[in-house]
Amino acid sequence: MLALDTASLRSEIQQRYDRALARSTDPAVVGADDSRYNWANEAKVQCGIALGFLKSSTKDETSIANCALAASLMDREPTPMAPSQPVAPVMPAVPNEVCSQKLAGILFFDFDSAQLPADAQQTVSFVTTNAGPCGWTGFDVVGHADRAGSDAYNEGLSERRAQAVAAMMTSLGVGGSITTSARGETNPRVPTEDGVRNPQNRRVEITVR
Structure with missing residues (x-):
């Protein structure tokens, strides 16, 4: 996305922010037993930071990359597990890009x-x-x-x-x-x-x- 001009990039980031905002308040996502809600919140934060930079026409590579990553993960449908397979609670993974900052x-x-x-x-x-x-x-x-x-x-x-x-x-x-x-x-x-x-x-x- 960094190759886009500022106006196009702002539109792409805004679309991801709006989608994340909608998902973070969707009862089906909020109540689901998977990580989509967490990723929606993370996408909302990272896309919001990227939009803040874009107000001054600055392309912040870190927040743009994190926005794109979190937005893609919040849209990923979880793979259903077989009914006979026990389900263990799993903490949502945090991408290395986040922890290494x-x-x-x-x-x-x-x-x-x-x-x-x-x-x-x-x-x-x-x-x-x-x-x-x-x-x-x-x-x-x-x-x-x-x-x-x-x-x-x-x-x-x-x-x-x-x-x-x-x-x-x-x-x-x-x-x-x-x-x-x-x-x-x-x-x-x-x-x-x-x-x-x-x-x-x-x-x-x-x-x-």
Whole structure:
């Protein structure tokens, strides 16, 4: 999908997101004894992250690949087992692409705001769901700001953003230790001149240990 132009890619990702949203609320999927519900939730999160990047015309390879993978798995019909064969409970597999990532989630904030974005719960839920299967035991929550405003102000703003994300992680039951830190405007994703607003630089990154 990375070869598509931005508009076509956004349409493909949006279709997968909409399909995942529908499946995650479908009673037949929710109540099924298989992993389709888990994959639907994962596709919803990963496709949502990819759409967030595409708002600034950025093709994030990791979230796009994870979106496509989870969407394909949520559509896979389980193979029925013979009635005489005992069924053992199996934890849904987590793809290596997910567990091998150090960056487990990223949230983008509005200008001059520490209010959690609309997709915050989806991103944190993705971390919660995969922490156990992936063996993630600790998390670093790092806040960032763009280069509009003073250094001191942006340091405080990025700290408030990190604290808001860490609080949601705790409330949603993310296990393991959580540390927060603030980088202010010192580590932008997109280098800019001082005073320039950039949506990709107003962010919190969740990395795993």
